[in-house]
Amino acid sequence: MINDVFISFCGKDTGGSFASALYTTLTDAGVFVYRHDDSIVRKDEQISVSVLKAIEASRISIIVFSTNYADSSWCLQEMEKIMECRKTKGQKIVPVFYGVNPFDVRNQRGMFGKAFENLMRRMLGEEDKVSSWRDAFDEACKISGFTVMDIGNERAKVKNIVESVIFLLDRTKLFIPKHPVGVESRAQYVIELLDSEKAKNVFGHFAEIGISALVERSLVTVDGHNKLGMLDLLRDMGREIIRQKSPYEPAKRSRLWFHKDVLEILSKYKETNYLEGLSLKLPKGNTSYFDTRVFEKMEKLRLLKFDNVQFDGNFEYLPRNLTWLCWHGFPLKYIPAKFLAEGLAVIELKSSNLTQLWKKGQMMEKLKVLNLSHSQHLTTTPDFSYMPNLEKLVLKDCQKLVEVSHTIGCLTKLRLVNLRDCRGLRKLPRSIYTLEYLKTLIIAGCSKIEELEEDLVQMKSLSTLIANDTAITKVPFSILKLKDLEYISISDYEGYSHDVIPSVNWALKKEVVLSWKRAFREAAGISGIVLLNSRNENEDIKKIVEHVTHLLDRTELFVVDHPVGVESRVQDAIKLLNSQHSKDVLLLGICGMGGIGKTTIAKAIFNQIGGNFEGKSFLLNIREVWEQYTNRVSLQQVLDDICKESTMKIHNIESGKNILKERFTHKRVLLVLDDVDELDQLNAFCGSSKWFGPGSKIIITTRDRHLLTMSNVDLEYEIGEMDEIESLEHFCWHAFKQDGPKEDFAESSKSIVDYCKGLPLALEVLGSYLFGRGMSEWDSVLKRLNVNGKVQQKLRISFDGLNHAEKEIFLDISCFFIGMDRNYVIQILNGCGFSAEIGIGVLVERSLVTIDNKNKLQMHDLLRDMGREIIREKSPHKPEKHSRLWNPKEVLDVLSKEKGTKATEGLTLKLENTTCLKTKAFKKMYNLRLLQLAGVQLDGDFKHFSRDLRWLCWNGFPLTCTPTEFHQESLVVIELKYSNLKQIWTKGQEMLPEC
Known part of the structure; x- marks a missing residue:
């Protein structure tokens, strides 16, 4: 069996926490992980054949190097086999250095080296093995990996490792025929042609990895406040390396920091095409001005830091490659329009003269940090829609700031907002509460802010709230729902969120507190999960997630309001599903003519038995979806429905087949494929019963019985027409809103039922059309039924009874809006001049359109096809x-x-x-x-x-x-979803439709 991942680890160091967390998180993400039982591992035993085979059958191996890893010959045999598979099979390797330095692993030093020495003492006379292990250490440490030094707080690192593994796995192979005769030789020929051209590597800066490497080599330190530090000797060494490349010509250096060198460049307009970074700090009150033209030749400049520096001239000369602009005491009232700042990641303009950031905004997609602190003239914030990826907004001590733009709600990636001591600010915009991923909100010292809205509950990720020294006198009740809130300082209260209730009682009415206490009692009475002295939180979390997912999975599909005859047919089908051995994968085909109720029966079965499976998915209207070339979307839906934790993306049908086959092979699933009309559709979703785990059930609905024969389904269930009693009851529920006919209409009802031949859809549509009508209209319908024998012509009677606007709405829905939100469609059709809410209401009353439990418009495929045929027949x-x-x-x-x-x-x-x-x-x-x-x-x-x-x-x-x-x-x-838009338009235009 092929595994996605093999994890090699020393249970003595990692078995209880890190390796368990890694295994659990990967498994939850839909990744198949081979993890041996470390209780059977003896550190000096020969590795088992099954483990060697598991390594060979894995796509990726994770080696978790830890202190005692080198003291186990079993672990080192695993590592040796993994490195061999890397050479012979191209297996991907992800090294993880858990509590050990990569340098120590590579050179067998420190505690890791001592563990290896212990092993060598036990293996005297086996120098060849020891030598090959040393080579394997050296090779493994050359591979980019992850270092975990903060033992006990590894969750973030586990997440990063899992994301990396999923990225490697997502290079999914395409589906190849079962019998690839002649494929291998031709493929190798093409590969040789491709290999004849040397590939070009493109290198970028990976800062987190780079800084980690510097820290590991003691070239850089990180203090308790997360600040970077460097010894003076190392700093001077770095600067000397730069200076040596051009000792006498500063203009040819890559970085300039010494003020005399910088002043010479700026004042004498010296050309420099080499400069990447520049820093200059002048005393306050400086009156010297430089010309912006000096930047004209600095095309490579990335980093620019100024303190109290002033410039004259056109700011278009500043380089477009600029990534960091730090200009304390920025002298202008706004950033000039000609300064093209689209490449900036960080703007830091502390103590500036800004009254606004700019007069006319420009798109800054790369901007992550905006810091305008201590800008005493700033009155308003910029339009944040121009900086959609902003993560940190710092506006400390902007005394005249009176308004934060409502566009802050556009910043879906914002993590920090610091408005400390903005004393002119009276309130926060309502849109700020929509920031689901905001972690830190600081409004301390904003003395005019009087309240926090109850909408605070929308800030689901908020972990720190600092709001002391404000005019807030009441804590919003919704704060109790913020599950991630760890620290709070508000209304003279400071502490941790689990202590909030006793501390905020003073601000609340007694009856409110009593209602909270009642709520606590009720919540405690609900069956839940208790965690006391847990030894493995990852397993506990997994249980909670599984429980929640199971509850969510109980969402039932809408069947029908009046399920006449449904239950007996559902039970017949379920008996067939249960007729074979429970461990067999069973394919059940449900066939019958259009409008007979195949989808209705399949939905009811899905609702009744879906909870018995590990995963389930119901795919509606496959025939329609396939016609629209959106079949990949359907495969993605099945994957997402059944593997809810998976982050895999399906890019095309062929790779999708492989993904479904791999992900479902161990899962007991229920899959319903509705309205299938081609064999290719079945092959895409269930090419073989071997794709699914034991006990899985696949239900296929189709009008084409021959299709079921070709696809080798195990059992068939043909839905017959309703009998006379069922037909009459079904018709009456729609014609009279009761289970039998009114006395005056009894004979006419029986006549219409006879014409419908037990077809549920025809009974429903005609019954709905006749509801509330007089006898003369019933007679008219009977005459038309005598003439029209085809089902669609019978259904058209209801369409012909609509007025012009209702017909247009029906035709629009049949072509464009099936499956869309009702309110969304109403907005569009109202804009077209229709009274859409009334029109859709009429269509629902006539059973021409239905609205499901998610407020989506639905239409039976026979009615959809009828609508499209009405359009087509005018010009075939x-x-x-x-x-x-x-x-x-x-x-x-x-x-x-x-x-x-x-x-x-x-x-x-x-x-x-x-x-x-x-x-x-x-x-x-x-x-x-x-x-x-x-x-x-x-x-x-x-x-x-x-x-x-x-x-x-x-x-x-x-x-x-x-x-x-x-x-x-x-x-x-x-x-315009998934667009390439940077801005909606370069020049606005009025959009005032006549509605």
Whole structure:
């Protein structure tokens, strides 16, 4: 069996905590880990054959070097085998140095060296083995890995290691045929061709790894406040290394720090193409000015630090490669527009003269830290939407700051906000409470802030809250729900969050405190998990997560309001599922004509037995999804449903097959594949029963019985029509809202039921249409049923009874909005001039549309196909004349040949592989209201887009801003997920649709 990961470790050092945490976290992420039972490991025993085979069968090996690792010949045999597999099989190695220095491991020194000496004394006469182990130590330590020195607090490092392993595993192999005759020789030929060209390596700075290496070699220290330190001798050595490269010409050095050298460069305009970093500190009150043109040739400048330095001139000369700008006493009132700061990661302008950061914002995607502390003239913060990746915002002692922009809510990566002593600030913007990942909030000394909102509960990651010396007199009740809150200082109270309640009682009414106490009693009465003196928190956490996941997994699918005849059919199917040995993987095919209730029965089965499986997934409308070229998304859904902790991403069908096969082989799963109509679809989701763990059940619904025969399902269950009694009851629930007919309509009801031939969908649609109507309309329907024999024609009776607007809404939903949120669709259709809420309500009443328990619009595939056929029949062979376009082949034909016409009101095209088309294809689509694109690029002038466009949904929008010639004034909804946008537009435009 192939494993994802093999972990080699010394149980004496790591078995109880680190190795266990590593194993648990990897397993929870869906990674298959081989971990031997360290209780059977004898340090001087010969390694077992099963362990050697496990190493060979693994993709990645993690070697956890610890103090006693070198004292175990078993561990060293594992390491030797791992390094051999690296050479012979290309196996990936992740070394972890747990409580030991990599330098000591490589050279067998320190405590690690003493452990190795102990082993050597026991192995006299086996010098060859010892020598090969030394070589293995040397090779392993050359591989980039992880150092864990903070023993007992390893959770963050475990997370980093797991992320690295998942990244390596995510280079997933594509699916290859079962019998690859002739493939190997041809593949090797191509590989040889590829190897004939030498690859070029591109190196960047990996600061965390680099600084760790410097600390390990005692070249740099990190103090208790996380500050970097360096001995004077080492500092001077580093500076001398720089100086030696150009002893007499400072302009040719890579870094300048000595003020005389810097002043010479700045005052004499000396050209330097070598300079990467520059620092100059002048006394306060300095009146010297330098010219910005001095930066014109400093193209490589990355780091710039000034104290009390002033410049005249155009700031466009500052280099674009600048990463760090630290300018204490920045003299200007705002950053000039010509200073292009898009590459900056850190801006530190303490004690500046700024009144605002800039007059006109510019996109700064790389900015992580903004520090404007002690800027006494600053009145407002910048528009934060221009710095979407900001992590730290420090505005200490900005006395005149009166407002924090509401755009702070855009900063989803923000971790720290420090507003200490901003005495002019009266309140925080409501949007700040939406920052889910904010860890530290400091508003101490903001004496005019009177309250914290109850919305504080949205700050789920908040661990530190410092709000003393404010006007806050009441602690928000929601603070008790902040599970990560570790330290709090507020309203003269200081301490840890578990002590909050007794300390805040003074600010609360007695009845509030009593209600809290009642809540405590009720909570304690609920069955839960008790952790006292736990020896293995990782296992406890895993149990809690499994329990929560199991509870979440109980979410039931919506079946029907009136499940007439459903229960008996469900029980028949479940009997079939249980008829074979419980350890067998069983494929059950449910077949029957369209509208017979296959999906309804499958949903009910899923709800009843889903809780008995380790994982479950229900895939709706596979036929429809496959037509839209979004099959990869379905594979991803199955993976996410069943392996909830997995972070694997499926990039294409072929790699997806392999991922599903590997991830599910040990899991007992329930998988429902609804409305399958091609063998390829089945092969993608369940190419073989061997993909699934023992006891798994696969349910397939289809109209095509022959498909089930070809796919070798184990059992078939054909759903028959409703009998006369069931049909009448089902019809009456929709026609009369009761289980039987009203007296005057009894005969007519029986006649209509006879015409429907026991088909649930027809009974439902016709019953809903006739609800509340008089006898004359019933007679009219009966006459039409006499003429129309086909199911779709029977269903169309209900459609024909709609008014014009309701018909248009139905057709829009059938082509574009199935599975979308009801409120979202209402907004779009209201923008098109419809009374959408009323219209959708009518469609629901007529059973033409349903709304599931997640507020999503749903439509039976027969009704969907009927709607699309109504559109198609007006011009069967000329799709460019259809009012709506949804079929990918037809859409591609119309767009690629630029055949668009004014008839088209809506168009959707979703592609797996990006395709480039011309904007001119839309030139004649004057009436286009609805446009949905994914995997599409458009070249040309965007003025060709319709001015009537109300909905633009373009996943993967390829441009960095929307073109100015694209008229967007009528748009109601713009959805540009996963776009390349840096800004929405370079020049704004009014967007005021007439609704």
